[in-house]
Amino acid sequence: MIKVGIVGGTGYTGVELLRLLAQHPQVEVAAITSRSEAGLAVDELYPNLRGHYPGLAFTAPDAELLGRCDAVFFATPHGVAHALAGDLLERGTRVIDLSADFRLEDAEEWAQWYGQPHGAPALLEEAVYGLPEVNREAIRKARLIAVPGCYPTAVQLGLLPLLESGLIDIEHVIADCKSGVTGAGRGAKVGSLLAEASESMKAYGASGHRHLPEIRQGLGRAAKKPVGLTFVPHLTPMIRGIHATLFGRLTQEPGDLQALFEDRFKDEPAVDVMPAGSHPETRSVKGSDICRLAVHRPGGGDTVVVLSVIDNLVKGASGQAIQNLNLMFGFDEMAGLNAPALMP
Numbered sequence: 505m506i507k508v509g510i511v512g513g514t515g516y517t518g519v520e521l522l523r524l525l526a527q528h529p530q531v532e533v534a535a536i537t538s539r540s541e542a543g544l545a546v547d548e549l550y551p552n553l554r555g556h557y558p559g560l561a562f563t564a565p566d567a568e569l570l571g572r573c574d575a576v577f578f579a580t581p582h583g584v585a586h587a588l589a590g591d592l593l594e595r596g597t598r599v600i601d602l603s604a605d606f607r608l609e610d611a612e613e614w615a616q617w618y619g620q621p622h623g624a625p626a627l628l629e630e631a632v633y634g635l636p637e638v639n640r641e642a643i644r645k646a647r648l649i650a651v652p653g654c655y656p657t658a659v660q661l662g663l664l665p666l667l668e669s670g671l672i673d674i675e676h677v678i679a680d681c682k683s684g685v686t687g688a689g690r691g692a693k694v695g696s697l698l699a700e701a702s703e704s705m706k707a708y709g710a711s712g713h714r715h716l717p718e719i720r721q722g723l724g725r726a727a728k729k730p731v732g733l734t735f736v737p738h739l740t741p742m743i744r745g746i747h748a749t750l751f752g753r754l755t756q757e758p759g760d761l762q763a764l765f766e767d768r769f770k771d772e773p774a775v776d777v778m779p780a781g782s783h784p785e786t787r788s789v790k791g792s793d794i795c796r797l798a799v800h801r802p803g804g805g806d807t808v809v810v811l812s813v814i815d816n817l818v819k820g821a822s823g824q825a826i827q828n829l830n831l832m833f834g835f836d837e838m839a840g841l842n843a844p845a846l847m848p
């Protein structure tokens with residue numbers, strides 16, 4: 505049994521960590537922080553947790569308390585892990601950061617996209633990008649994990665087979681992505697109000713979203729060359745889910761694309777390549793740590809279309825964070841993550 509802490513326990517990814525860890529046989533949640541709800545029992549704020557965490561209450565963030573844990577998850581806005589991660593690592597506590605603080609390898613680029621100086625550039629070299637389908641061995645040995653963003657997870661998983669095999673034009677890749685509103689977090693925002701977000705759909709960040717450099721970095725590593733990407737996210741009237749429709753232009757006859765995808769992910773516990781002709785639905789992954797993929801070649805032409813769906817709060821955040829924890833501590837990779845999705 506290991507002890508974990510959660511910084512930012514009142515947010516959507518924080519409560520999702522609690523929901524998933526309640527089913528984990530080898531993990532005890534020993535500390536959970538919130539500045540605004542310090543003193544409140546977790547199941548008073550989130551009644552779905554009643555009976556699962558008796559006696560667990562939010563406390564203000566405290567490095568000494570968190571440093572008694574084997575690992576700490578940061579489910580906090582950008583910049584918070586910068587300030588605390590170094591201290592925890594020195595105390596021997598491993599850090600799994602769900603924010604973007606350690607995702608970009610270049611501190612200058614991070615500062616440009618996030619509008620503030622990078623707060624811990626000295627830690628960037630040892631941070632491991634926590635996409636198990638690419639970095640499993642490095643994750644096992646890591647002390648500091650940057651959990652990928654939600655859009656970057658859906659896009660990278662869908663494009664990896666095509667980029668690794670060099671089958672598409674890497675200068676013109678397109679990712680047309682849709683997200684549910686929990687992607688914006690639990691904080692009150694006008695755009696997340698029922699009257700604003702329901703029965704409507706809109707693109708945002710079309711001229712440059714902060715996930716663009718992260719996705720480009722990951723795709724570039726897969727292709728071993730810089731990739732030209734157009735990425736347009738959309739807000740859709742659903743609570744959870746990401747649907748990514750990905751377009752690549754074939755540069756050669758690809759052979760059997762279905763077999764390429766099935767082979768690439770045959771040993772991946774969190775990726776499901778659906779039968780040829782499928783159209784995966786976001787509800788088929790709701791609450792689960794699975795990315796479901798389908799590959800199409802419309803009319804046998806020179807465009808490949810990949811459909812990739814995840815739950816933004818699970819494979820796109822807290823579930824993937826637990827996959828990383830499991831690898832770091834030698835547990836079964838899917839411990840706590842095996843429940844099927846909720847349907848309908």
Ligand SMILES: NC(=O)C1=CN([C@@H]2O[C@H](COP(=O)(O)OP(=O)(O)OC[C@H]3O[C@@H](n4cnc5c(N)ncnc54)[C@H](OP(=O)(O)O)[C@@H]3O)[C@@H](O)[C@H]2O)C=CC1
Nearest residue numbers: 512513514515516517538539540579580603687689690821
């Ligand atoms: N929502 C999603 O789908 C995804 C989110 N992420 C990332 O995960 C992180 C958390 O997201 P989400 O759960 O949606 O966020 P929320 O806005 O829902 O929650 C943020 C949490 O952080 C705490 N917090 C805020 N500021 C600070 C601070 N300065 N110091 C300590 N704690 C703080 C808040 O509690 P309090 O203010 O009471 O301390 C709250 O518990 C973000 O970086 C987000 O970008 C990543 C992938 C997907």
Ligand SMILES: CC(=O)N[C@@H](CCC(=O)OP(=O)(O)O)C(=O)O
Nearest residue numbers: 603604653654683684685687688
């Ligand atoms: C719908 C919505 O607003 N989504 C968020 C991204 C989701 C997210 O949490 O971003 P990170 O993975 O980088 O933390 C956004 O576009 O900013």
